Amino acid sequence: MTYTFSAEQRQRLINGLQAATAIPFIDDIEDFVVESILAYAKDIDIPDPFFETRSKRLFDVVDTNQRVGWSVKSLQCPFTPLGRIELVIQRADIFKKAEELGFPSLSKDSSPADLGVALLRHWNRKINEDSSLQNVSSRRIFMLLKRADSFEYSFVEEDIKQYDEDSLVWKWTDRTKTGLQGWSADGRQLIYRWYPGQKQFFEGFYLPAELDTFSIHPVRLKTAQAVHLLLEHLPGTGE
Amino acid sequence: MLVEVAQETRDSVFTALKVANAIPLIHQIGGFVLEAACAYALGLGRPKSNKKLFDIVDHDTKTGWSIKSIKHDLHANANIEYVIQRANAYGKSEPYGFGKISARSDPQTIGKVVLSLWNQKVNADAKAQGVINKRKLILVRDSLDNVALFEDELSTFSLESLTWRWTSHGKAGLQGLFPGSDETVLRWHPSGTQLFERVCLPETFSKVSLRTKRLTIDQLITKLNVRRATK
Numbered sequence: 365m366t367y368t369f370s371a372e373q374r375q376r377l378i379n380g381l382q383a384a385t386a387i388p389f390i391d392d393i394e395d396f397v398v399e400s401i402l403a404y405a406k407d408i409d410i411p412d413p414f415f416e417t418r419s420k421r422l423f424d425v426v427d428t429n430q431r432v433g434w435s436v437k438s439l440q441c442p443f444t445p446l447g448r449i450e451l452v453i454q455r456a457d458i459f460k461k462a463e464e465l466g467f468p469s470l471s472k473d474s475s476p477a478d479l480g481v482a483l484l485r486h487w488n489r490k491i492n493e494d495s496s497l498q499n500v501s502s503r504r505i506f507m508l509l510k511r512a513d514s515f516e517y518s519f520v521e522e523d524i525k526q527y528d529e530d531s532l533v534w535k536w537t538d539r540t541k542t543g544l545q546g547w548s549a550d551g552r553q554l555i556y557r558w559y560p561g562q563k564q565f566f567e568g569f570y571l572p573a574e575l576d577t578f579s580i581h582p583v584r585l586k587t588a589q590a591v592h593l594l595l596e597h598l599p600g601t602g603e
Numbered sequence: 604m605l606v607e608v609a610q611e612t613r614d615s616v617f618t619a620l621k622v623a624n625a626i627p628l629i630h631q632i633g634g635f636v637l638e639a640a641c642a643y644a645l646g647l648g649r650p651k652s653n654k655k656l657f658d659i660v661d662h663d664t665k666t667g668w669s670i671k672s673i674k675h676d677l678h679a680n681a682n683i684e685y686v687i688q689r690a691n692a693y694g695k696s697e698p699y700g701f702g703k704i705s706a707r708s709d710p711q712t713i714g715k716v717v718l719s720l721w722n723q724k725v726n727a728d729a730k731a732q733g734v735i736n737k738r739k740l741i742l743v744r745d746s747l748d749n750v751a752l753f754e755d756e757l758s759t760f761s762l763e764s765l766t767w768r769w770t771s772h773g774k775a776g777l778q779g780l781f782p783g784s785d786e787t788v789l790r791w792h793p794s795g796t797q798l799f800e801r802v803c804l805p806e807t808f809s810k811v812s813l814r815t816k817r818l819t820i821d822q823l824i825t826k827l828n829v830r831r832a833t834k
Contacts, residue, residue: 380628383824389623389636391652396630404820412817413630585827587619587643593826594622598815
């Protein structure tokens, strides 16, 4: 399921991004910057990493009242409606965990189907364990997309998809076995990609036809301006 | 020798860091935040992200600063170690004329390869970045958000200047010391190929608390007047 933002949430997202692009101490719109802006857009209080250790769990932002969790991703890419993007979703060392995944002798020489099932078990276990630990019942992914050559952004919020072990078709990209692909049964959608060398597990996302895009008009402050603007509002540090 | 940065510069860096600390989109003081604060204090433009050694460069004076942020207790004469390079000495010894080396090689030879890799990095990046005066700036931050700021020349080493020895029989760490002293200057770990430098904090220095109230994003947007700029 895909979710849409209310007009107010959308405006708060844009305002948050506009503020981030103005701050001369921020060099990229990624990671905690995006997490905190999403939380702001959704009007959710999240732990401040200055005072609490950031969780390494799947859900970067959690609405504890509604039990909604978001895995937050940002990607610079040339996005288009109905286009496809790919994101790293997990570091999946399935050889190290072969036994607990039910394939004690798993290796690159195992069948692609076995490797694929091991990957799905590894990923599904992460989703289920972290949902339980973070008390999340609605498991979602939020993706902020940014074009490299302009200040156009888009975003997608949808449920995290979980696939049954027998629902995908797995094959190596080529004979060198550097990349394993997981395709939908009808062969039309490339869902997952895994690289045994780096252990990175990628998911492919097909963007909706009605892709919500917007532009930010960056007004980048000089550091001296930001210091001047903000310092006078800090207690005990007024100029 | 590490010394405290001059007060005026130090105060400007700390002011900028206090402001950064109040911004609710920033989750830690280090990396680009610190580089931007130092560039501001030194009257330089916005730092450009790069993978080179010198994080900020004053092109007029041809001075480059490598900037580090280190979490450590702030007490007089504390020894602090931090990574300065990934130095794959076993894999890259041959271009420096040492042939193929391994953990079984003479520690002095391994050490010379480590120094060669470091010197090469410093000199190559100084040339590429137009830097003649090579400096380092080190922000040390304790667990209570007190900070102090130090600087020193960024050193290269003549290959004979250090004596090398393994820290244990397992050969997990190789120490470079000044000859005849017990003072570790560099430490290299073959497994992660990381080269550490050790510095000693001065006898006296001042520290400042960066603790400040965090703004909310709503407050930030209001103060930056973002709404008017947004279409």
